[in-house]
Amino acid sequence: GEGAGTGVANADSAGSITLDYATYNPLSLIIRSKGWLEKVADGIGQSVEWVNSAGSNKANEYLRAGVIDVGSTAGSAALLARANGSPIKVIDIFSQPEWSALVKTPDSDIDSVADLKGASIAATLGTDPYFLLLQALETAGLSADDVSVQNLQHADGRTALDTGQVDAWAGLDPIMAAAEEGGDLLFYRNLDFNTYGFLNARESFLTQNPTGAHAVVNTYAYAREWALAHEEEAVTILGEEAGIEPGTAQKVWERTHLDIDPVPGDDQIAVLENIGPILVESGDVSSQENVDDALASIVEKSYAEAADRTAVAGAIEGN
Amino acid sequence: MPETPAPVRSRGSLLRAVARNKWLAGALGLALPVLILLLWHTLSSNGTFSPVQLPAPSTVLAAGVELAQRGDLWFNVAISVQRVVLGFLIGSTLGMVLGALIGLSRWASVLAGPTIGAIRAVPSLAWVPLLMLWIGIGENSKVTLVAIGAFFPVYTTVSAALKHVDRQLIEAARSFGITGLQLFFQVQLPAVLPSVISGLRLALAQAWLFLVAAELLGAAMGLGFLLTESQGNGRTDRLLLAILLLAILGKLSDALVGVFERWAARRWGAAPAA
Amino acid sequence: MPETPAPVRSRGSLLRAVARNKWLAGALGLALPVLILLLWHTLSSNGTFSPVQLPAPSTVLAAGVELAQRGDLWFNVAISVQRVVLGFLIGSTLGMVLGALIGLSRWASVLAGPTIGAIRAVPSLAWVPLLMLWIGIGENSKVTLVAIGAFFPVYTTVSAALKHVDRQLIEAARSFGITGLQLFFQVQLPAVLPSVISGLRLALAQAWLFLVAAELLGAAMGLGFLLTESQGNGRTDRLLLAILLLAILGKLSDALVGVFERWAARRWGAAPAA
Amino acid sequence: MTAAPASPSLNATAGRGTRAYPVQAATVSFDGVGKSFPAARGTKRGASAPGGGLRQVLSDVSFDVEPGQIVSILGPSGCGKSTLLRAAAGLSTATAGQVRIDGSPVSGIDPRCAVGFQEPRPLPWRSVTDNVAMGLPRGTPKADGGRRVAELIDLVGLTGSAGHRPAEISGGMAQRASLARALARNPGVLLLDEPFGALDALTRLKMQDLLLDVHAADPTTVLMVTHDVEEALYLSDRVILLGSRDPAGPAGIAEDIRIRVPRPRSREDAELARLRSHLLAQLGVEGH
Amino acid sequence: MTAAPASPSLNATAGRGTRAYPVQAATVSFDGVGKSFPAARGTKRGASAPGGGLRQVLSDVSFDVEPGQIVSILGPSGCGKSTLLRAAAGLSTATAGQVRIDGSPVSGIDPRCAVGFQEPRPLPWRSVTDNVAMGLPRGTPKADGGRRVAELIDLVGLTGSAGHRPAEISGGMAQRASLARALARNPGVLLLDEPFGALDALTRLKMQDLLLDVHAADPTTVLMVTHDVEEALYLSDRVILLGSRDPAGPAGIAEDIRIRVPRPRSREDAELARLRSHLLAQLGVEGH
Ligand SMILES: Nc1ncnc2c1ncn2[C@@H]1O[C@H](COP(=O)(O)OP(=O)(O)OP(=O)(O)O)[C@@H](O)[C@H]1O
């Protein structure tokens, strides 16, 4: 299930769906390992190809290059891509995860965000943990200038925390869950500062193959229902597919909220509006205008609104 | 005319035994790795580093066994080896051809030399988005990226070495009507053989290095994928496993170049300086 | 005894002019890059690729200007250059020393050769977590990683070339009491100079390659940082800018090696094959 | 000194073995040939050559070699003998005048010539046999080529070392291999730079006779450099002596002597002895 | 042939210039020296050497060279002269017997020897001056060394090319540079492998006299290989002729002749002429 063949030309053909699966999108893991979408696509005469995304940035890269039609990213990443000109629309919300928080070591004397003044904090610039960090600092009346942010990849951030090279770490699951298993503590959590899991589609895919897009959203709806009903099996799939320890997988699962309204809308826009100015200030996006345009155009509600798990249940359950 | 020169001081008999017996040499070559392993074991078990920072060798082994039992390990290894082999063959062949062209033709050198030199400095990671645009994320783009990695060392060493082949030999050969491709294959190539081989060595190593970047191109299998994935989800044991496997495979493939080198040394004898 | 051999066929007068005039040669060397630029412009403006996929050259230039106006560009460039220069100096010096040791001492070769060969295959990205553990995330670890990248090409080419130095010359020198370090600096090193230089070339290129990985080590500045950051946030214009700058700087630094090469060729004259 | 007459068997073999591909012997004309080299660059400790950046080595060398003639070039060490030979082979270009072979000017390496270099210059990675085979004219059928190479190797006395690499044979053996390589070419003009310099007395005489036999079987034009006056006189139709009055100045033709003694010559011929004294005196060796 | 008596100025200069660091001349003893080489490996086309994997080149060579003696080694091409010299220098180890210098066995390159190789072997990237300077004994003060090198270069007639690189000088000039390099060493034992092979008649005579002058000023032990019987007789106290009856078998000492003609010798000395005929006959060149 790897490799989408040649990029640009291939991905635009109407009879096929190329989409990603990612460890931060448990529903995609379930759908892929169960082979559900293949069955659904078969019913409408289309074919399916899966591509692994190592992170939101990878998914965006694939979307941009046209090698996938549908990709999963954090909301912030989707906004960033759209604001920088990538023609994508969010068609479904796959989860409201609490995948990032602020982490400290057990022997640390940091108790609250206010204690972070002057501290050095590891974070990966431009990712959800980084945005969470900035929003959290704001709640305590601090800004990025009051701390020293060490730009490290997520896994390296944890090592830096554990070896005492930084005072705190803006962590990301599943590494954060593993760190917790190892004794580290989450000292600041805020579900609302996480930016949701966005399922994005390329605009040209939506115009050329709306049937395919519907099939994907419907299958996600089916998978959501199934996952809520079969937690144990779902956790096992997550652990195996993501290559993480069962205990870690369980923790991640608990923080991934699936019983939400999958229709993208105001909740998502609200949190993204917090992030927009940060993107502009850091130079990741060249103007606020771009951000505003993106916020105004990124949502495509119709697919999720029309989502119907029963439309695909027949094809999936084989009767 | 010279035979192997006598040593200045007479050497230890063990060294002489080593020179004769390649198994003994191999065993001695293992001494250092074993030492490193012991150090690693000590550092990871006496608390200098925590298990996430540096898991014990046994943990890494266990991770390997687990992956092997799921059947993933061999597939990971096989697909990576395939990519490296294909990419290496393509890249080093092209490197040889272009290196020869640039090393021998002043026109080619003036026109294309600077550009190739600039492209050499494009990092492997930077190729990823470009190749994705041009070739997509299939097997082709991965092999291409590995080939790019393998290309430059061969290209650089061959083109440089060709400029320094003993003029007297070339003159002699040309005066006997050996020109063009014949000159290349009969005189210039044998003369630069040591350089070609060290170029191939580096190319192979760089092919493995570029593999990791290549497997960012939408891979779901392969050692590079295992490496980045484990790095992404914090499985330090698997990360180390991937590094170890890459090192071992790199060394094994390098040993194959060594076999070729010895064959060439026999075939071309006192392959001359170049 | 030979002077420069006469050409088989007489060559075009332009080529002869090129050989004499290095400015002309430089201008011709720009022909290919200009062609590539034109192709790029066409592909990005005629709709083959969308602006996010492949921004037009002018857009990339604008991104550069914007960064330059914010003052970030020069700082990015300067810090990267500093890391590469330091790392290259350290790595290539060590490569020379260890390459000499392995190339000349059979003991060292048997004991350490295989291990060094294995370490060569560890990808740059894999060094990142290890170096963070050992050295932390300061400037040291970045320079170390660049040095690791610069080490291997020099090490490999030098150690290989030393094994193939003309035996007759070594024998002659040794018979005049030139041994040890003297032998190395007076005979072996000059004899392998072309190899050393192509090793340095590759080392410099690899130093730039490893820079990208090095700047994953807690960097907030530098071209490698700019590259990964832009890759992460989809600023294709900045991504291409970073690639271009890396290519240009790589080429410029390579040209410096070229200057050294010409100086060495004058100094050591008909530097012999090796 | 005098040689034993060449053994009949050698004569016969040479005659048979090397006639295979007769080639038209060519005329070589030197026409006001001059050559300058850049003076020494690193004049750190050594004295630099006078006269700006150039040092003239040869000046105004003019003579014609008729087809089938054997011409020897004599002259002090460093006077420009090899330089002259290289100009004829097209290995370097004269800075003045020109060399013509059969009327057409030499420019670039000339396929009508075969060269035996002053140093043997074998390809180090090839056996003696394969090095000699390098001399065969392009397009020689494999079987013929193999036979011819084996014959030549036998004639120069290297059969026992045919499989050795150059590093495994002695200096004199390498020189003989180089001679065999040049002979294998069967060229219009044979250019030999001190082909017998590293050989002992007997081997030297044998090789001289081998050259004469090959020449008799297939009378090509031969231009050779030698330091041995007796050798020059025994072999050649004509001896060119290079030299100059002013030691720092360029060399030119100091003597041009035709030797009309018919072949086979005796090494003790009175006319040759007279010429020998004359030439040695010209070379600065007096009193004989 | 006879030489002009060496010019007095040359004598004087040589005597003054090269005496700087007198060194004890050494005894060299060859004690049953034998040497075998592996036979040709690639016997694709060539005939392989008989006798398993080894071919014996030298067998049971025993003789002693007294301190200060000049000994010449003669013998057919490929008989093992260079091999014998290399064994004395410690450049290769004898497979039987041993070589001793002043009683202590040679093992590894021996610092008491200086070698003039059969090929000149200069370092290509150094000027003639710097190549000759390579021969100076370690620890020679810079100024002294520089003076000595300049003197030697002058004596071998290379002053005009002192700054040239080896690729820019002629074959004979390179050989003279190699001789100067060996002389610069001022060794206990001077080993010369055909030091005058590439020189014209006059230069050759000059160099022979230079060697005698240097030896007179500082009587070191000299062991030299030559192909020129007259040269051997003019220079040496003793001539060793290597050879074997069986052409495929190993060579040994065929003749060991002491030359008791006092120096300075005339090249026309009757005793030398007699010995010359004898040696040439032994070498297979009859009828003189
Ligand atoms: N490394 C080697 N391997 C095999 N055979 C060798 C090697 N070196 C020398 N020989 C053989 O040993 C023999 C003697 O060689 P050597 O160089 O001593 O001859 P030489 O007497 O100096 O001859 P010349 O006068 O031609 O220089 C030759 O037949 C040669 O083939």
Ligand SMILES: Nc1ncnc2c1ncn2[C@@H]1O[C@H](COP(=O)(O)OP(=O)(O)OP(=O)(O)O)[C@@H](O)[C@H]1O
């Ligand atoms: N490439 C060069 N650059 C400068 N000078 C050169 C070059 N090649 C030859 N010479 C000079 O030209 C002169 C003639 O050289 P050449 O090799 O023709 O001499 P030769 O007569 O063959 O001498 P020998 O008998 O010693 O071989 C020498 O003085 C030499 O220094």
Ligand SMILES: [Mg+2]
């Ligand atoms: Mg010459």
Ligand SMILES: [Mg+2]
């Ligand atoms: Mg010899």
